[in-house]
Amino acid sequence: MASKLPLTETVGMALNTLRANRLRSLLTMLGIVIGNASVITLVGVGRGAQNLAEDQLSNLGANVLFVVPGNNDTRRRGVAFPKTLVLEDAEAIAEQVPSVKRVAPQISTSAVVQAGSRSSSSSVNGVTPAFLPVRSFEVARGRFISEQDERAARSVVVIGPDLRDKLFPTGQAIGQNLRIKDQSFNVIGVMAPKGAVFGNNQDENAYIPLSTMVSRLTGRDATYGVSLSFISVEAKNEASTGPAKFQITNLLRQRHRILRDDDFAVRSQKDALTIVGTITGGLTLMLAAIGGVSLLVGGIGIMNIMLVSVSERTEEIGLRKALGARSSDVLSQFLVESLVLATLGGIVGTAAGLGTVAAVAALTPLPATIGGGVVLITVTLSGSIGLFFGVVPARRAAQLDPIVALRSL
Template identity: 45%
Template sequence: MAKPLLQYNKLKYNNPKQKSKRPIPVTEIISMAVETLWSNKLRTGLTMLGVIIGIASVIAITSVGQGVQKGTEQQIQALGPDVLSVFSGSARSGNIRQGTGSSSTLTWDDAKAIAEQAPSAQIVSAYLQRNAQVVYEGQNNSTPVFGTDLNYPVVREIQIQNGRYFNQEELDTSSLVAVIGPTIESNLFNRSDPLGKRIRIRGEAYEVIGVTESKGSQGGMDRDEVVFIPLTTMSARLVGNNALSGVSVNAILIKAGEQLDAVQFQVTNLLRLRHNIYPPQEDDFRITNQADIISTFTNIVGLFTVMIVAIAGISLVVGGIGIANIMLVSVVERTREIGIRKAVGATNSAILNQFLTEAIVISTLGGGIGIGSGILIAFGAANIFKFPFVISLLSVIAGLGLSLSVGLVAGVIPARNAAKLDPITALRSD
């Protein structure tokens, strides 16, 4: 107990008459608090643990939530936030409904009718999709093959980095031409120029006429591992004309600009008329709105983040209770020290400030370590799961504020108990 006594001797509290004239400098209070905490490193570390876990959880979860949200928004933006997707309906087998697109209810003629009769629709495209083995000189790649019209690269904002997309004549004549993605180029051609070479799709040779620019990944799918061929070729040679009339398609894409609701209304009514659907019959197609997907996902991520932050808040409360308990134990352990300090001139406010500062230092250090840990966790998660790394300044400021608040609240009662101790009683304690 000699060490604290020497500390207060340095503050010149030997004369009780001076105690109201000379307040303790803040720097000396902080220095003494740090020295006291450092002399009990294990206890201090365990006390900070709850705050560290709570703050790290708040920072990490907030960052991960914002990163996932931003990544998803970027992916949906890449598909076109102003694009409506019309999918064919689901087939039924007895009372079992299969997935969307399992029934051939949409045709290329539907897409052409939408382009002509829906005033708000800007650009309309239709496509067919199947997985197929793409082969070149012994190299084999299983990949999605898209049969598209000429508007598809415009709606999906696909750029050509080498060569060209197929033209109207090749679409009309069902030509055996193909445009490949960068991943297919790398896997099959090993960095050699693919233009003019022939790949085999289900036994037939297709001339490569173009390579698209990279689009990256989306939802675990490599958007560069694709092959595009004319829709007519796809329908006639890979799928077969399985619609009652015309060319069957899996989906119709509609670029709508800012009139998403108007386009959706017009397309819904037009397709119902074309397919002879009247109430109470169900639609044999499904329309999805990218803007609605973004809004729904944002709400889900927001609710999830709030839930996790609330759980982290419970951890902070537990950490605060831990600080309060340790500080109360510290008051009991240092009762005689408090008595000596008061005997040499320490005021109640000096004792109060000393213990309160110790609690705030513990929580602030814990908060700082927690913020650093949370940022590292968020950075690691962003790199592992491939989403944008986002750190909100607001969440860092909130973390520091929370840690300070926890220390202040948790330290008040123990500090007041220490300040109210009677010096004579304190000196008699063992």
């Protein structure tokens, strides 16, 4: 009985066969290369999107809660938010909720801001002086809205750096006048860069006193009074955000005379991070699944090419068996060929994917990244796919009858 062929010799024969058919081997590897590159790239981009969202949310402040009008049903259906939050709600939260440090009511509206012949569409926000510390914003030049500005309803405005560049590209902005809805405002400050939050560029915003917003731009609702877009609430510390959320909810339910089906929602940064993590995690899994389909297609390609190879090498297989090679030796050789093709394809595809992720991180605002565990999993998975899809052609080669095979010589 013939002795078993050493593994090193089996590997050597497999490599020699692949080298003898370089072009076919490269084309066979192509599906695995594309599949691995797709998985690495899509997972890296998905994680980058999650990191970007988390970075933007971290700018909101760890202790900040947002009270917004409308219930979950209206938000799901895209219905316009009802006017359920009023200025008195913000005042009650500040006075009656012990876990709260500061409250910043806000009214936001879109408007065209003009300065001379230049204009830009902007989000105009009516705020109080508490907005700056609650939202962790900073002023780069000039000053922010003061208590005196708020009490006197002065026509003053603080603008974001991008809005400043659009309206005053060559000159000093502070001290200049601009117009919002045909109302004149004096620029008293320029905000420090803040970046985008959920697609809204904070650096293009304009900020005016809340009292001025009500008296000159939006007016009072005849039924509700001063309706707010939302209320930013700063808890005393991070541990107080839970109690503050509970206390605010109960207080507003009492004020609005409701027991359930709240006409408002209280959201924390942690809630937003959980939602974002769930969404981006699901998207990342979906993208990885799409890349996984490419890997499966690559595995099927390997199986097809190896089946063709078995047909073309029938004489070789028959001659080896006639000279004493065992079926297990033939099986091992074809499995090794499939494994080498898939593993090399996985390594090349992983390198291409890592290069793409690095390019995305360098050339776009998306902080795309990939962990070493994902790299290891994808390379291992590609090798496993090679073994799995190589079983059928390897078994066919191993089961060939040497007498039948030699008849084709």
